Amino acid sequence: MNRRAFLKSTGAFAVAAGSGLAWAQQSARPLPIIPMTDLMGGIDQRIGLELKKSAHDFGNGAASATYGINHNYLGPVLRVKQGQTLPFDVVNRIEDTSTIHWHGLHIPGDVDGGPHQEIKPGETWSPNVPIVQQASMNWFHSHMHGKTAQQTYKGLAGVMLVEDDASLSADLPKTYGVDDFTLVLQDKMFDGQGNMSYTLTGEVFEDGFIGDTLVINGAIAPLAQSVPTGLVRLRLLNACNARFLKLSMATGPLTVIATEGGFLPSAVQTDSILMSPGERYEVLVDLTQLESNSLLVDLDGDNGGILGMLGGIFGGGGGMTALTLSRTAERGFTGSLPNRLSNLAPPDRRPVTVTRSFVLDMGPGGEKLAALAAAWGNVCGDGVMGINGQPMKMDRIDEKVRKGDTEIWRISVDDQLHPFHIHGCSFRILSQHGADVPAYAQGWKDMVHVENGWSEVLVKFDYNAPVNAPYMYHCHILEHEDCGMMGQFTVT
Numbered sequence: 001m002n003r004r005a006f007l008k009s010t011g012a013f014a015v016a017a018g019s020g021l022a023w024a025q026q027s028a029r030p031l032p033i034i035p036m037t038d039l040m041g042g043i044d045q046r047i048g049l050e051l052k053k054s055a056h057d058f059g060n061g062a063a064s065a066t067y068g069i070n071h072n073y074l075g076p077v078l079r080v081k082q083g084q085t086l087p088f089d090v091v092n093r094i095e096d097t098s099t100i101h102w103h104g105l106h107i108p109g110d111v112d113g114g115p116h117q118e119i120k121p122g123e124t125w126s127p128n129v130p131i132v133q134q135a136s137m138n139w140f141h142s143h144m145h146g147k148t149a150q151q152t153y154k155g156l157a158g159v160m161l162v163e164d165d166a167s168l169s170a171d172l173p174k175t176y177g178v179d180d181f182t183l184v185l186q187d188k189m190f191d192g193q194g195n196m197s198y199t200l201t202g203e204v205f206e207d208g209f210i211g212d213t214l215v216i217n218g219a220i221a222p223l224a225q226s227v228p229t230g231l232v233r234l235r236l237l238n239a240c241n242a243r244f245l246k247l248s249m250a251t252g253p254l255t256v257i258a259t260e261g262g263f264l265p266s267a268v269q270t271d272s273i274l275m276s277p278g279e280r281y282e283v284l285v286d287l288t289q290l291e292s293n294s295l296l297v298d299l300d301g302d303n304g305g306i307l308g309m310l311g312g313i314f315g316g317g318g319g320m321t322a323l324t325l326s327r328t329a330e331r332g333f334t335g336s337l338p339n340r341l342s343n344l345a346p347p348d349r350r351p352v353t354v355t356r357s358f359v360l361d362m363g364p365g366g367e368k369l370a371a372l373a374a375a376w377g378n379v380c381g382d383g384v385m386g387i388n389g390q391p392m393k394m395d396r397i398d399e400k401v402r403k404g405d406t407e408i409w410r411i412s413v414d415d416q417l418h419p420f421h422i423h424g425c426s427f428r429i430l431s432q433h434g435a436d437v438p439a440y441a442q443g444w445k446d447m448v449h450v451e452n453g454w455s456e457v458l459v460k461f462d463y464n465a466p467v468n469a470p471y472m473y474h475c476h477i478l479e480h481e482d483c484g485m486m487g488q489f490t491v492t
């Protein structure tokens with residue numbers, strides 16, 4: 001069964017079981033604010049991150065077995081400033097080998113935290129991570145080859161907000177947890193006892209893991225938050241293993257101000273955004289006039305047709321209410337939206353000297369994948385999916401890039417929608433499956449959607465990634481990545 005057919009069947013089941021309606025009728029829980037560790041004031045000791053086994057209540061009363069980073073589920077929001085070097089001590093107490101990859105950071109391969117920087121149980125990994133790039137929303141998560149999907153799903157993920165002089169002086173809401181919120185969006189499955197579950201089957205390998213329950217910052221949606229009167233900023237991360245999410249507002253358009261790697265030149269208003277796993281966007285919500293507004297999330301957002309149809313049946317058409325913001329009488333950020341957010345210029349193809357092509361390969365198909373899943377005990381290992389006909393191999397370098405060269409990378413697949421990620425850089429999207437790039441995605445990115453037809457990105461690598469610490473490029477459907485839809489490259 002392909003992804004579309006699978007989504008159709010699960011979508012139909014959700015409607016038949018009434019679970020969609022149940023969500024809508026539940027009263028909203030308070031939005032959890034992930035504890036923020038603000039490192040901008042200075043760093044006088046090593047920064048401890050403990051990967052640990054724990055238990056967490058997602059809001060249904062059950063104590064689900066989880067992983068966390070310093071916390072019971074997920075990690076802290078780290079706020080850092082351009083120019084700092086972050087001396088991490090990442091200690092592994094999950095009784096399984098892991099890694100922590102800094103997704104979105106422009107850093108050398110030896111501190112990137114990819115599959116070559118394994119942290120064995122009980123060991124500590126101590127990279128010094130330089131923050132060179134501009135203000136941007138980044139994240140960190142397990143990148144343990146063959147186990148990235150399971151470990152990230154269980155909770156090994158956190159957010160890193162990079163600020164710079166421009167972002168700190170920008171006329172934008174920036175009071176964390178008051179008018180500036182970080183939202184980690186995930187889809188989960190819960191069993192009959194309410195425990196978070198994750199079962200791998202051939203179908204899961206083929207489609208990626210698709211949960212039926214939306215969770216934000218570790219709490220089951222819908223959620224509610226009161227905010228002061230004025231503009232409110234939402235920093236959004238799609239941390240699902242495989243689900244694309246279509247986001248919109250109950251009232252009015254979405255106002256997008258930033259993509260993964262920084263601010264857009266000016267705000268873009270759009271009816272909705274389609275977020276792949278791994279993508280980040282920042283949006284503003286204006287609660288100057290409105291009493292309240294809600295973020296809507298379409299859980300089947302990767303194929304507008306069937307989802308739009310289901311939404312239509314149950315009213316709204318934009319998906320489920322994920323988070324309702326209601327204003328209080330207190331005045332918050334009452335400035336208006338800045339006309340200019342950054343000096344970002346259009347992408348310049350003139351320096352391009354190298355063009356590389358990557359074709360994503362889904363491998364042998366569902367039945368064989370199911371057999372492999374059973375035989376291999378839920379670990380795809382070195383995998384059966386691939387890129388350019390080859391599954392990921394830890395000891396094979398697939399591409400060699402010269403530092404400082406500007407390149408075009410063309411990515412394609414003859415299949416469903418996949419999200420493609422490149423380590424160690426931000427890039428600009430030139431075209432997306434053969435079509436123009438939506439205005440809201442024309443900023444600095446490290447994720448691109450790939451479907452039928454070529455997606456092209458303009459990219460330059462400025463840091464070293466040697467043979468023993470190469471960068472990765474891969475599908476960010478984590479089960480596809482674990483199954484081999486990943487390659488390695490050096491930058492020298």
Ligand SMILES: [Cu+2]
Binds near residue numbers: 480481485
């Ligand atoms: Cu994929």
